[in-house]
């Protein structure tokens with residue numbers, strides 16, 4: 086009954102809505118199990134539609150009555166909606182439905198979290214609240230009345246008092262929001278560039294009021310940044326944020342009423358790490374920036390999701406770069422892109438940034454749509470230049486304000502302002518798969534020639550790919566380390582494309598794809614001597630880091646495949662970087678990082694080998710131990726040098742020092758068996774230092790007392806306890822990981838209905854690569870058991886977590902067979918959701 090037979094929806098089938106909405110009046114009589122929703126909607130026929138069928142979406146709604154222009158009507162109800170006979174002229178639809186927020190464990194539609202009413206409507210949750218044309222190209226002006234005894238009642242737009250709200254900006258239903266509960270606000274205000282005062286509130290439960298200051302500050306900085314950089318001003322007198330404990334995603338950009346996973350907004354020095362602060366700042370910015378890219382201009386249909394998400398991720402990355410430094414932010418973004426998006430793009434779930442079909446749209450809130458979508462915007466900006474980029478954006482904002490748009494609309498703005506044909510560029514939206522770019526070099530008679538050859542491997546449903554336009558930033562260095570060619574963009578448009586650099590004295594050392602100017606995989610024979618040279622001399626900070634990364638990868642691969650010992654040249658290079666005081670501490674910490682075990686597994690697979698996770702784990706441990714030993718003369722000194730005095734501040738500079746300090750700590754712990762970590766644990770006054778110390782201790786199988794004390798001290802802080810749950814599983818070695826995960830599910834604080842807690846355990850199990858892929862197969866079995874359990878409550882989060890199996894094709898026959906069996910068991914579960922059915926089917930099919 087819960088889900089209809091899965092049916093795919095196609096972009097090519099798009100037709101305009103038959104009826105448009107002018108105004109929507111909603112009255113909510115809130116009750117945990119018997120909420121009444123009364124709707125009054127002004128419809129009119131859409132002159133642009135040929136179809137005249139009046140269809141409203143609706144799921145799990147108990148319809149009490151419906152009227153058209155005041156007269157009771159008998160609607161034809163189906164499982165997913167209703168149809169009715171309507172006049173061929175404007176009319177008023179009224180209806181009353183009953184819903185049960187308390188039993189809504191899917192966290193979509195109207196639900197309850199810790200006694201508080203809240204909503205999540207993107208993408209198709211509004212249809213679980215009332216009957217409505219729940220598609221983003223239907224935009225209406227909403228007025229809302231909330232009736233209940235709760236102290237605080239919130240909805241979109243302006244507060245008319247008494248639980249009444251009015252949002253003057255027409256919006257699609259997915260941006261509707263309602264919150265009611267016993268909340269308190271951290272309040273502030275912002276004066277916009279035209280001098281309008283905006284009241285700002287972050288609403289939380291009473292005990293969390295001390296965790297709002299940083300989020301508020303980030304919000305005000307975001308508002309200012311969008312005015313200064315994009316000329317975008319906020320457009321209501323009020324901006325509310327609410328923190329909710331049970332939430333499937335990070336946060337949601339509902340108009341004037343953003344709803345946040347409490348983990349994505351609440352922060353204090355005592356309870357949050359530097360990484361938490363950084364993420365919170367980025368998410369606050371992201372949701373705020375949606376006000377223009379998403380809300381004022383929205384998507385015509387869900388295939389266009391990247392129109393708002395790719396652009397908004399790009400904008401939040403620009404913001405974070407401005408705040409925290411572009412070099413290290415870029416490195417962090419590329420690390421995440423490779424870990425998630427490349428992994429997706431090179432597996433069975435690969436799909437275009439703008440997909441052409443889906444069964445369940447919730448399954449397309451992916452790293453490809455978000456992060457590769459952002460890379461496309463970055464490439465566009467690189468290709469046309471900054472000035473043309475902002476000019477095109479201005480045209481987009483003026484031309485399409487108030488509209489529901491497509492990728493074609495977006496690109497046309499840049500074609501119109503630059504006169505450039507972007508049809509080849511558009512392939513980035515249409516073709517899945519990570520392009521490979523092979524690099525050939527030739528030096529002859531003072532001319533250096535780079536030959537780029539591009540191919541994109543087949544992906545599900547797309548066997549053949551056309552050449553794309555790829556902006557590859559290149560610089561050249563002379564043998565003495567001097568830069569002889571500053572960064573220049575090579576626009577690769579053909580399958581094989583040559584670029585010449587003339588009047589050179591000798592063969593230069595190239596620095597290719599600087600700043601990671603295109604999201605591609607470079608294929609190039611490069612010696613470790615050249616990598617070490619670039620690590621020492623490249624002026625481009627990204628490629629400097631990249632050279633060290635490539636070196637580390639090569640070392641690890643040779644340790645796995647040739648039983649090589651850790652390369653001394655690599656260890657020497659690390660020492661040089663660590664000592665180099667001209668480099669920022671956060672950069673040095675990133676350069677000391679080693680590729681993850683999942684990275685190595687993918688690299689081995691790409692090289693035609695079958696990765697053995699246990700072996701990769703051992704190599705990773707051996708290398709870490711060698712690094713610790715090789716650096717033991719400098720790490721204690723560096724640790725002391727990086728100490729941050731005074732009260733904790735989450736700023737990038739202080740965070741960078743702590744980051745390098747904690748990199749040192751983790752290496753030192755391998756030498757001193759955790760003595761320094763225990764000291765740091767005991768003396769720390771902030772979560773960054775405390776948690777790193779605990780992690781370093783557990784990593785060397787010490788810290789039993791600290792681990793117990795940590796739990797006792799923080800047991801009432803659910804966000805800290807999420808970290809603790811995750812660390813227990815992450816630090817369990819090999820075959821112990823699954824047993825630990827299982828143990829954590831029996832812990833009194835485990836709550837599978839809370840997505841953060843579920844992810845803390847099972848995200849950590851999947852992230853513990855060797856533990857998850859233990860040859861016994863117990864990791865796969867436990868994961869499948871719990872995904873099945875979770876699916877019955879929360880299909881969206883279960884489906885997202887099923888991606889832990891997307892790499893099954895990399896592994897040996899035994900592991901493949903066990904993973905397929907686990908996936909098969911999930912697929913054979915009675916009443917499996919549409920969400921998980923689609924994901925598991927796609928994972929297995931390829």
Ligand code: PHE
Pocket residue numbers: 205207208333334335336337338371372394450
């Ligand atoms: N639109 C939200 C964001 O980017 C993500 C989201 C999607 C949240 C679906 C909830 C449900 O930021």
Ligand code: ZN
Pocket residue numbers: 371375393394397
């Ligand atoms: Zn978003």
